[in-house]
Amino acid sequence: MKVKLRYSHEAASKPVLAEIILKTGLLINIIEAKLTPKEGEMVIDIATQGQALKRALEYLRAAGLEVTELRSLVEVDRERCISCGACISPCPSRAIRFDESLDIEIDERRCIGCGICISACPRKAIQLI
Amino acid sequence: MTAEEFIEFVEQSGLEKAAKEVDVVTTGTFGAMCSSGAFLNFGHSEPPIKMVRCWLNDVPVYKGLAAVDAYLGATSMSETKPFEYGGGHVIEDLVSGKEVELRAESYGTDCYPRRSLETTIILDDLNQAYLYNPRNAYQRYNAATNTSDHILYTYMGTLLPRYGNVTFSGSGQLSPLYKDLNLETIGFGTRIFLGGGVGYVVGEGTQHKPQSGFATLAVKGDLRGMSAEYLKGAVFHNYGTTLYVGVGIPIPIINMRVAATAALKDEDIPVDILDYSVPSRDRPIIKKSNYAELKSGKVVIGDKEVPSSPLSSIKVARKIAETLKRWIEAGEFFIQRPIELLPNYREFKPLKIKKREVTVGDIMMPLKDLVLAKPEDDIKKVAKMIIEKNIDHVPIVSEEGVLIGIVTTWDLTRALAEDKKTLKEIMTRYVITAKESERVDEVAKRMAEHHISGLPVVDDVMRVKGLITSDDISRKLVGRRGV
Ligand code: SF4
Ligand code: SF4
Numbered sequence: 001m002k003v004k005l006r007y008s009h010e011a012a013s014k015p016v017l018a019e020i021i022l023k024t025g026l027l028i029n030i031i032e033a034k035l036t037p038k039e040g041e042m043v044i045d046i047a048t049q050g051q052a053l054k055r056a057l058e059y060l061r062a063a064g065l066e067v068t069e070l071r072s073l074v075e076v077d078r079e080r081c082i083s084c085g086a087c088i089s090p091c092p093s094r095a096i097r098f099d100e101s102l103d104i105e106i107d108e109r110r111c112i113g114c115g116i117c118i119s120a121c122p123r124k125a126i127q128l129i
Numbered sequence: 130m131t132a133e134e135f136i137e138f139v140e141q142s143g144l145e146k147a148a149k150e151v152d153v154v155t156t157g158t159f160g161a162m163c164s165s166g167a168f169l170n171f172g173h174s175e176p177p178i179k180m181v182r183c184w185l186n187d188v189p190v191y192k193g194l195a196a197v198d199a200y201l202g203a204t205s206m207s208e209t210k211p212f213e214y215g216g217g218h219v220i221e222d223l224v225s226g227k228e229v230e231l232r233a234e235s236y237g238t239d240c241y242p243r244r245s246l247e248t249t250i251i252l253d254d255l256n257q258a259y260l261y262n263p264r265n266a267y268q269r270y271n272a273a274t275n276t277s278d279h280i281l282y283t284y285m286g287t288l289l290p291r292y293g294n295v296t297f298s299g300s301g302q303l304s305p306l307y308k309d310l311n312l313e314t315i316g317f318g319t320r321i322f323l324g325g326g327v328g329y330v331v332g333e334g335t336q337h338k339p340q341s342g343f344a345t346l347a348v349k350g351d352l353r354g355m356s357a358e359y360l361k362g363a364v365f366h367n368y369g370t371t372l373y374v375g376v377g378i379p380i381p382i383i384n385m386r387v388a389a390t391a392a393l394k395d396e397d398i399p400v401d402i403l404d405y406s407v408p409s410r411d412r413p414i415i416k417k418s419n420y421a422e423l424k425s426g427k428v429v430i431g432d433k434e435v436p437s438s439p440l441s442s443i444k445v446a447r448k449i450a451e452t453l454k455r456w457i458e459a460g461e462f463f464i465q466r467p468i469e470l471l472p473n474y475r476e477f478k479p480l481k482i483k484k485r486e487v488t489v490g491d492i493m494m495p496l497k498d499l500v501l502a503k504p505e506d507d508i509k510k511v512a513k514m515i516i517e518k519n520i521d522h523v524p525i526v527s528e529e530g531v532l533i534g535i536v537t538t539w540d541l542t543r544a545l546a547e548d549k550k551t552l553k554e555i556m557t558r559y560v561i562t563a564k565e566s567e568r569v570d571e572v573a574k575r576m577a578e579h580h581i582s583g584l585p586v587v588d589d590v591m592r593v594k595g596l597i598t599s600d601d602i603s604r605k606l607v608g609r610r611g612v
Contacts, residue, residue, distance in 0.1 A: 004401065082159070082361055082373060082445060087427075088438035091292035092288040097426070102444035120287035122363035122371070122440070124213075 001029065001053050002073065002108070006066035007040040016063045017044070026056055031073075031113055043070065043113065073113035073128060074106060080125035087117040087126060131305050131450035132156050132380075138257060139392040148149060148388035153457060156305040157322070157449030158375040160298050161363055164335060165285065165372045166202040166263035167220055167352055170256040171231065173197055173389035180233040184208070185219045185250075189232070196241055200261075203362075203372035215326030215370025220260070220360030223252045224324070225357040234250035258323060258352040260360075264334035266376045268306035268344040269398055272297035272423055274415055277406035279364060281427040282367035286440050288405055291417075295428050295437035296401055300446035301420030305378035306344045314381050316467030320442075322377030322453045323348055325356030330467065338477045341398070346471075348376065360451070373442070374413050377449040379457060396419035402428065410479060453473055489572055490565035491604040493586050493595035494520075501526050501593065504533065504553040512541045518600065522583040522596055525556050530551070530592045532585055537561045548597075562587045575603050 027047040034041045046056055059068050084101050088095055088096045089111075095110035096117060118126045130138065135154045139147045159318050168189075171180075179196040182189070183399050191200040203217040222229055228249045237244045252258055273285035274295045281288040286296040295510045301307075320331040327352025337345045359375030382388045398420045403412040417431050428437045456462035500514045511523060516536060523541075525534040534556035536544075545557045563584045565574045576584060576599055581596035 008297075011289040031157045082442045084160075084373075084440055085438040086296065086440045089436040090438075092289065092293070094436060095416055102442075102447075116287060116289075119282070119366040122286075122365055122373075123361065124364065126422060 001056065002043060002070040003043045003060075004068040004070055005036070005042045005060060008066070009040070012126075014063065015061065017064075020059050023059070024052070025038055026052065026104060035062055043073070045112075049085065060111060065096060069109075070129075073108070073111045074115075074126050075129045076104065076106065077125045078100060078103075079129065080123045082120075082125075083125055084122065086122055087120050090116050090120040092116060130154060131447070131454055133307050133447070133450070136302060136392055136394055139252050139388075142393060144385070144388055144443050145156055147392065148382055148385050150380050152307060154298075154380045154382060155377060155389045155450045155457065156308045156380060156424060156452040157303050157306060157375070157446040157451075157453065158266055158441060158443035159359065159373060159449060160300070161284070161365070162262060162265045162374045163369045163371045165220075165231070165260065165374050166200055166216060166224075167203060167260050169199050169258050171255050172196040172201070172254070174243060174246055174248075176243045177241045178233060178235045178246055179238055179241035181235045182230070183233040185229050185231055185446040186214065186222070187232075188219050188479075190215070190216075191326050194554050195428045204369055206370050207241040210367060212364060212367065214364065215364070217360075217372030220352070220359050220372060221273075221360050221362040223258065224352055224355050225254075226251060228560075233321050247537055252353060260328065260352055260355070260374075261331075261347075261349045262334075262374065264336060264345045265328070265348050266305050266334070266346045266378075267299060268304060268310070269344050269420075270298040270343075271412075272400050272402040272418065272437070273405045274402050274430070275406045276415070278405050282365065283405050284365050284368050284371070285405060287366060292430050292433060292435050295430075295435050296439045296440055297400060297402075297420075297423045297424065297437060299420075300441055300443055302569055303396055303446045303450055304379075304398070305376055306341070306346065307393065307398060308391045309378075309380045310342070310393070312339055312344060312469070312471045312473050313387050316470035316571065318461065318465055319378065320470040321348065321350075321379075322375065322449055322456075322466040323350035323355065323360035324352075324375055324385060324461075326350055326352075326354035327462070328376075329465075333471045333475070333528055336477065337471070337475050339471070339473045339475065344471065344473075346376075375445060375449050376535060377453040379424060379453060379462075381464055383449050395424060396422075402430070403457060413603065450461070468574055475585065485567050489563050489566065489567045489569060489586055489597050490595075491596040492569065492601050493565070494601065495565075496593065499524065499593070499596055501530075502536075502552055503527075504551070504556065506552050507550060508541060508544050508555070511536070512545060515541070522598065523552075523584070524560075524585040524593050524596065525552055526593055532560060532562065532587055532591050532593050534558045535585060537583075560585060562591075564588075566570060569602055571598065572597060 021055045029045040034093040095107045099105045134414045205216040207214040275281045275288035278290045331349045332347045334345025334347045361373040402415045402416045423437045426432045443456045521538045586595040
């Protein structure tokens, strides 16, 4: 599950991520981070689901972070997409494939938000969200 | 029935029965076809203008024709939004009924006094607007991969480094020209599905090479009556703009031979996977594959499973074959026997560069002016030599003159500071080299890629013949061109 974290003023000084990793033993992958001493934004991937995930998110919220759950990092504009498949094989994490009706689907659990599919798409149909 | 239905039918009932019972097989393809464009006639303004330069939504339109005739090419790129919007997109916009900005300039003549105009047009404002594509619907096409260690952006899409992926083009077992492999039914005058409307084959396409399965078509059709669903402007990153064109051709099953080729399956259609990191017209074949393997999503190259994906839309290709089938069944589309068949042999000529090009051998520093050293040479001695000769690169060679390493002035300076003694301790062993026969611009590119300023020039057995530096290139080349 990917979540976007927003650090407020005070929370920025606390090592929240380190604490949550220590306490829960969860695997957390930092995908993107924009940090200044005062505030910041971070996209992380928490490698868990269900109750454990819920607890982790609660913990983050309690620490004063603004938490948004990310459905996916990229989004396909179905109006523009022509189901060509040019985005599929360039995806380094194999997150894109054809479904039965030959439309593409992006596996949000695999996507790392690298953006290669965005430039690979001849129809400019993929966007970061 | 569609080509895919025909394949199934043949599998169940056998070729003979299928050939007897089926009259027509419909095909389809929907891929990027750069050799596409539209002839347009804008009509005359008051006072009239002889358009000399002309733009549609800032995309330059070819104006080497009569006053208000023009040709809009799919790969022509917007001057304000290059690599984003181009001729293909203008065609899509026109067919969707969108307003397009027209700008034109002229020098003014006695009969056409106006010198400029700016207005907007829609498709219905034009007198004629027809798609005329000099090369569409390749019978089959090569696939692409990349063996280099950097990402490539090509007309075959994004190619990841070190065999990261394979891309391929064409619709395989639905491919219009492959289903009539020997070109017995398709020719000048054949009525076809083109861009969602009706079009015609107007001859062989450019680079038509039917003897090796690379036949192509020139096609024409009225843009009015076409649909933006089957004409889509597209961009290949860092390459340019193009147009996805939908083409579908009915293949009348006139004899057993045609039936047999119409029944060919993806696994029967060979595709070579080429290495697009070799910037040459003769790219090495990495693997001989076929559409079935490519469409499966992975290709085995050596001992590696490499993801593969198409650039043409198989989904839309199927829809085209289905649509054409429905048109024929409904009596809305008539099969037209061609006036003339396409040639089934064409020589495929390369372009020869007749003017002699400057090669590395022409401008390199020859062996006699170089400072060469042996691995066990003393650093101080070599440093003294390069100061005397005022050079930056010292190739290190064996007794036989074979290159084994290189040191630069910078390496030597640092080595002296660190108190190293012999060249062996500091030389770079992995040396990028050049050949005497290579073109200078290729070598310049290699230097830039590796951030180096000089390359030893070697022969086939790695004996040093000279040295070429970026300084030589800029000084001597500029001198030659007389700038
Ligand atoms: S952003 Fe990267 S990882 Fe995600 S789908 Fe696109 S190419 Fe794959
Ligand atoms: S490359 Fe773009 S148009 Fe093609 S399938 Fe992917 S998202 Fe759709």
